[in-house]
Amino acid sequence: MRLSAEGRNVLITGGSQGLGLATALAYAKAGANVAILARRPGQLEQARAQIAAVSSGKVAALSCDVSSAAELQRAHAGVVQAIGEVDVLVNNAGKSQAGQFEGISDEVWQADLDLKLFASIRLTRLVWPAMKARRWGRVINVLNTFAKAPGAGTAPTSVTRAAGLALTKVLGTEGAPHNILVNALLVGLIESEQTVKWHATMGAGKPYDEFISEMGRRVPIGRIGRAEEFANTALFLGTEGAGYLTGTAINVDGGSCPVV
Numbered sequence: 552m553r554l555s556a557e558g559r560n561v562l563i564t565g566g567s568q569g570l571g572l573a574t575a576l577a578y579a580k581a582g583a584n585v586a587i588l589a590r591r592p593g594q595l596e597q598a599r600a601q602i603a604a605v606s607s608g609k610v611a612a613l614s615c616d617v618s619s620a621a622e623l624q625r626a627h628a629g630v631v632q633a634i635g636e637v638d639v640l641v642n643n644a645g646k647s648q649a650g651q652f653e654g655i656s657d658e659v660w661q662a663d664l665d666l667k668l669f670a671s672i673r674l675t676r677l678v679w680p681a682m683k684a685r686r687w688g689r690v691i692n693v694l695n696t697f698a699k700a701p702g703a704g705t706a707p708t709s710v711t712r713a714a715g716l717a718l719t720k721v722l723g724t725e726g727a728p729h730n731i732l733v734n735a736l737l738v739g740l741i742e743s744e745q746t747v748k749w750h751a752t753m754g755a756g757k758p759y760d761e762f763i764s765e766m767g768r769r770v771p772i773g774r775i776g777r778a779e780e781f782a783n784t785a786l787f788l789g790t791e792g793a794g795y796l797t798g799t800a801i802n803v804d805g806g807s808c809p810v811v
């Protein structure tokens with residue numbers, strides 16, 4: 552099945568690498584105008600060029616720290632100017648942040664909430680009025696399976712992500728009468744620059760491929776996921792075919808999460 556996002560204006564936070572970039576490429580190939588946000592200008596420019604190479608529409612890449620309300624406001628105005636009002640928002644920017652509860656300071660809690668919860672709240676608030684006026688909108692919140700199945704050593708991420716799950720349900724219900732559909736994708740283990748970082752800190756000197764296939768053996772499907780597989784699901788949620796889905800959360804995890 553070939554999915555179309557022809558003419559849609561899509562904004563993806565954290566779109567300069569990993570799952571966000573794969574999603575940006577999928578939407579660009581499906582005919583959308585695509586804008587990405589991230590902080591590092593060099594990485595952004597590389598990603599912009601990659602997206603432009605497969606796109607027949609507009610492509611914009613803006614530097615923005617999504618943890619900052621002021622930066623988000625400025626970036627949103629830049630996106631509207633570059634590609635038009637946003638039809639599909641993918642709240643994807645994030646990083647893994649997990650440890651033992653006792654060692655987590657207020658600053659770490661606050662930074663995690665700012666990056667992974669308040670960025671989504673603030674950006675959704677910015678795109679919402681135009682979606683409502685046009686009676687068409689999609690918001691996709693990229694979370695972690697810890698949102699449904701938290702465990703020891705998973706704070707603050709699991710707590711922040713659970714709030715993202717509640718936000719998805721609230722917005723899915725409030726948006727439905729306006730044809731604004733809001734869903735969450737709960738990521739298990741998917742190869743990206745994050746897995747490269749995990750290898751550097753937890754790889755115990757093993758070659759990267761060995762580290763990755765060992766992690767994959769713990770997944771029911773037998774391997775960790777590919778960014779393109781995540782992007783296929785993220786693209787589907789932004790298309791007409793997903794028109795009866797809202798306020799729900801899909802595990803993109805090869806069967807790892809014990810909770811459906």
Ligand SMILES: NC(=O)c1ccc[n+]([C@@H]2O[C@H](COP(=O)([O-])OP(=O)(O)OC[C@H]3O[C@@H](n4cnc5c(N)ncnc54)[C@H](OP(=O)(O)O)[C@@H]3O)[C@@H](O)[C@H]2O)c1
Nearest residue numbers: 565567569570589590591616617644645738740741743744
């Ligand atoms: N890969 C996995 O297995 C996995 C598992 C569970 C959840 N997730 C979640 O899935 C999402 C994508 O993960 P990924 O693996 O693709 O990560 P990644 O490869 O590390 O990419 C993260 C992206 O977010 C951007 N970003 C980070 N902090 C930002 C900030 N303050 N402002 C703006 N942009 C920011 C990064 O660019 P800059 O650094 O240049 O800003 C980059 O574009 C994240 O929310 C992550 O927590 C991933």
